[in-house]
Amino acid sequence: MxxxxxxxxxxxxxxxxxxxxxxxxxxxxxxxxxxxxxxxxxxxxxxxxxxxxxxxxxxxxxxxxxxxxxxxxxxxxxxxxxxxxxxxxxxxxxxxxxxxxxxxxxxxxxxxxxxxxxxxxxxxxxxxxxxxxxxxxxxxxxxxxxxxxxxxxxxxxxxxxxxxxxxxxxxxxxxxxxxxxxxxxxAPAAPGYAGKGSPSPHALTGAGVVVTDAAGRVLLGWSVRGVWELPGGKNDADEDFAAAAVRELEEETSLKADPAGARVRAILMDSVHGIPRVTAAVRVGAFTGEPVVTEPRLMRRWEWHETADLPLLARPLFTPSAHVLDTVWPGLLPGLPPVHRYPVAEG
Structure with a gap:
């Protein structure tokens, strides 16, 4: 609410x-x-x-x-x-x-x-x-x-x-x-990571967005599928990862950001149900607005989390979101599933 x-x-x-x-x-x-x-x-x-x-x-x-x-x-x-x-x-x-x-x-x-x-x-x-x-x-x-x-x-x-x-x-x-x-x-639980069921057949490419508030807390959503996840989603046709990240951020949370201020930090590749999955780890700096649930069919609510709490969440992180978080804060999350990571040089 x-x-x-x-x-x-x-x-x-x-x-x-x-x-x-x-x-x-x-x-x-x-x-x-x-x-x-x-x-x-x-x-x-x-x-x-x-x-x-x-x-x-x-x-x-x-x-x-x-x-x-x-x-x-x-x-x-x-x-x-x-x-x-x-x-x-x-x-x-x-x-x-x-x-x-x-x-x-x-x-x-x-x-x-x-x-x-x-x-x-x-x-x-x-x-x-x-x-x-x-x-x-x-x-x-x-x-x-x-x-x-x-x-x-x-x-x-x-x-x-x-x-x-x-x-x-x-x-x-x-x-x-x-x-x-x-x-x-x-009794904090050991970190867990989970998927959200079988996706529809399709070349899975998209972006995960790391956005933090003035206190350095990172925004995560509690999904209807029972996992914590970052804002983000699939690319539209002819849409680059930074633009996709900013669009998805606004569509999912109402937060507005300038694509020029979004930085792709790495390209991540793993697989889900035999389908290759490519995720861009995108860091967004400045934004305006307050997070609200705009897609209740997908998300229960949005919360700002202390980064130190992420390894202690009592419910699992969506696996691609965990990999994106590990790109921004390397080593924070133990026991991650395997992923191919391709860092993107700044500038």
Whole structure:
């Protein structure tokens, strides 16, 4: 879904907008599965008006309650809440190092995870802030239980399965129509690489596009075929690789770039189902816009990823995308399938 802007949330709360109150079933599950240890610390992300944060504090936690709506936080602070510290923070764009350095015993995202765009990267940064034995808890509506016009507030079963990947245990409970996921023991998987089924017969030539944001994060899409992949695709007739890369980037993500600024770094050749496959590794520098899903029949969403996280993805990379990434960051990805690589000299 489209990522909401902070002023939209401010308007939501200023206009009297509220979210579903914390229910008895949720309170019972939190008490049963996430009791506060001695000196326990909790992080409530997307805290809104602070109801969950106050409940966690009443259960024995010291709580950092985070939201990016100053309107919501101002109202939350008007309720006396010993043990709760409210902070304004954008968990996707701000530096999470400003959160407590001692880590957390529990991190909770209640009714907020569906609004996070770069979910994989955010989860990786959050799991780094769990104390040993700590848990990450996501409480979310499920897509199959909400009306079609409200699917944007919920996670479907595929997203819930993806959320639980990369943990030693991923327990799921039900609370009055909400899924309560308790994730423990970060367990990054070994890197995996996969194809996406048999292509239609054709001379397979195309481009894979590496584009990074101002922080150096690389853009990957979560495909409907169950792999992470770079923007890119096949050449049109008489179209060179740089032009194909820029066209596909805009068609797939809405990001716009100048073909003159696209650089072919290498030509890669492997085979798929007995058909030779040629992929140009193209690096695009400057671009304008924000990535959005323009072809939902092919792609679930686009996320900016830290390059250091790429070897630890819990789901496989599309093999040609992995080879393109290895061209730009040699040696980053271990155990790549074989490929013929023909570097292209700059200039």
């Amino acid at each position: 489209a990522r909401s802007k902070p002023d939209a949330w401010d308007a939501h709360y200023a206009g009297g907008g509220r979210f579903r109150p914390l229910g008895d079933s949720e309170r019972r599950l939190l008490a049963e599965h996430l009791p506060a240890p001695a000196g326990g610390r909790a992080l409530d992300l997307g805290c809104g008006l602070g109801e969950l944060a106050r409940h966690l504090a009443g259960s024995g936690y010291r709580v950092d309650a985070v939201d990016w709506s100053e309107t919501a936080l101002a109202e939350a602070r008007r309720t006396d809440a010993p043990g709760v510290t409210y902070r304004r923070l954008d968990i996707e764009r701000d530096d999470l190092a400003q959160l407590t350095g001692s880590g957390y015993d529990v991190i909770v995202l209640r009714l907020s995870f569906a609004f996070v765009r770069d979910r994989t990267r955010v989860l990786n940064r959050l799991r780094e802030r769990l104390r040993p034995g700590g848990a990450l808890c996501v409480i979310t509506p499920v897509a199959g239980a909400v009306p079609e016009d409200r699917r944007g507030i919920a996670l479907d079963e595929e997203e819930i399965g993806l959320l639980g990947a990369g943990w030693a245990t991923a327990d799921r409970y039900e609370a009055d129509g909400l899924a309560v996921l308790v994730l423990r023991g970060p």
